Amino acid sequence: MIRAERLSKVTARRTVLSEITFAVEKGDAVSIAGPPGSGKSTLLRILATLMPPTSGRVEIAGIDVTARPFDARKKVFLSGMGLGCHDMTVFEFLRLIASTRAPGNRRTAVDVAPLIARVGLDAARSVTTLTASERRLVAIAASIASRADVLLFSEPLTGLDMSAIECCTSLLSEARARGAAILATTDVDAPPSPVWSRQIHLEAVGA
Amino acid sequence: MGAMVLRELHVIGRRGALSAAICVHVTLLTGYLLAWGNGNGIPVAGALTVYDQTLVVEAILLTILLPWIAARCVAAERGDDLVVLSVVTAIPPSRVVLARALAVITALVLVIASGLPTLILAGRIAAVRMSLVAEYEFALFSLAFVSSATALTWRHACPGRVIGWFAAALSTAAVVSAARMSPSLVIAPVVTAAALCAMGLLALRADVSLRYLAERSE
Numbered sequence: 001m002i003r004a005e006r007l008s009k010v011t012a013r014r015t016v017l018s019e020i021t022f023a024v025e026k027g028d029a030v031s032i033a034g035p036p037g038s039g040k041s042t043l044l045r046i047l048a049t050l051m052p053p054t055s056g057r058v059e060i061a062g063i064d065v066t067a068r069p070f071d072a073r074k075k076v077f078l079s080g081m082g083l084g085c086h087d088m089t090v091f092e093f094l095r096l097i098a099s100t101r102a103p104g105n106r107r108t109a110v111d112v113a114p115l116i117a118r119v120g121l122d123a124a125r126s127v128t129t130l131t132a133s134e135r136r137l138v139a140i141a142a143s144i145a146s147r148a149d150v151l152l153f154s155e156p157l158t159g160l161d162m163s164a165i166e167c168c169t170s171l172l173s174e175a176r177a178r179g180a181a182i183l184a185t186t187d188v189d190a191p192p193s194p195v196w197s198r199q200i201h202l203e204a205v206g207a
Numbered sequence: 208m209g210a211m212v213l214r215e216l217h218v219i220g221r222r223g224a225l226s227a228a229i230c231v232h233v234t235l236l237t238g239y240l241l242a243w244g245n246g247n248g249i250p251v252a253g254a255l256t257v258y259d260q261t262l263v264v265e266a267i268l269l270t271i272l273l274p275w276i277a278a279r280c281v282a283a284e285r286g287d288d289l290v291v292l293s294v295v296t297a298i299p300p301s302r303v304v305l306a307r308a309l310a311v312i313t314a315l316v317l318v319i320a321s322g323l324p325t326l327i328l329a330g331r332i333a334a335v336r337m338s339l340v341a342e343y344e345f346a347l348f349s350l351a352f353v354s355s356a357t358a359l360t361w362r363h364a365c366p367g368r369v370i371g372w373f374a375a376a377l378s379t380a381a382v383v384s385a386a387r388m389s390p391s392l393v394i395a396p397v398v399t400a401a402a403l404c405a406m407g408l409l410a411l412r413a414d415v416s417l418r419y420l421a422e423r424s425e
Binding site for chain 1: 210211217218221282283288289290291292296297298299414418420
């Protein structure tokens with residue numbers, strides 16, 4: 001589902017990623033750990049087509065993300081790096097995600113009301129008034145509503161209370177069970193979670 | 208894309224500006240007709256009939272209101288937020304921009320249409336043919352395209368809504384002035400086509416300029 005070959009990213013200031021190669025298969029859940037500045041977020045952004053790699057090749061569900069970024073976006077969902085919307089309620093945001101990503105037409109979209117009830121959020125609240133942990137829950141619910149083949153998360157369980165962690169763990173397990181490939185960044189100090197089948201460790205490359 | 212258009216319409220509808228603009232438009236236009244609709248219109252306005260005077264009032268009102276709504280009601284996301292919106296919805300930026308344009312045009316057409324009953328009434332008072340009233344109303348719809356295209360273009364180019372409003376007001380005023388000098392059904396299709404071309408170019412450019420996050424975000 002995810003294939004990265006000799007992936008590098010160099011910004012104006014430094015080399016963030018250098019010659020990274022890895023693969024994540026269907027139904028696999030992989031965590032990326034590493035110290036701050038090791039390029040975890042940059043890697044997620046490249047995989048989500050938010051930024052291009054400097055060199056190397058990335059494929060999402062067989063689609064080259066550099067050559068066909070808009071096609072790749074249909075296969076991948078990134079959560080935890082902003083919702084991209086300001087003027088919506090939780091319900092409207094999740095319904096938008098579900099309907100724009102439903103294959104064929106809106107009638108095949110996921111019913112988001114039970115999803116919102118499951119994560120314990122108020123459907124009528126504006127996404128701009130949510131706390132950081134609530135936004136994380138909305139992002140996870142959105143990733144489930146998207147039914148994307150590849151789910152990318154930025155520290156999905158950080159800052160959540162125990163019941164929210166249990167709920168998210170169960171949602172992620174269900175996504176794995178339907179065949180989604182999951183890749184998530186985690187903090188180096190994060191406690192181990194049964195969600196992840198293996199871990200990729202990134203080290204800061206330096207200047 | 209239909210879901211995105213609905214979303215943009217939702218955002219516009221939730222802002223008070225649209226309903227406020229419709230109320231102001233209808234109230235002032237109807238108020239004018241109630242005050243001076245005795246068959247002669249404002250006496251100092253010379254040989255103009257009450258219908259012609261109503262058209263002038265309508266044009267002035269729309270020149271002020273349409274650009275304001277276009278600049279005020281459009282959803283807040285721009286730049287990197289639009290890139291993220293495109294990624295989470297899996298809709299190319301060009302379609303997001305087109306959906307936004309379509310929603311703004313719909314809102315502006317609503318405002319223009321809200322003045323139609325008053326125009327019909329003024330036409331009846333001045334014994335003007337209904338076909339002429341309908342012709343003028345269709346010509347007015349071209350203002351919705353102009354105001355939307357200008358406001359959206361400036362919205363993507365500049366951070367402030369005020370500049371977008373100012374630019375849209377100027378271009379709308381230019382079209383209104385031109386329309387007063389030329390037959391309305393001649394200039395309206397030209398103006399509408401130009402505005403549609405501008406929106407098409409804006410959408411095409413969005414697929415390039417909003418493909419990735421800005422370099423500073425990295």
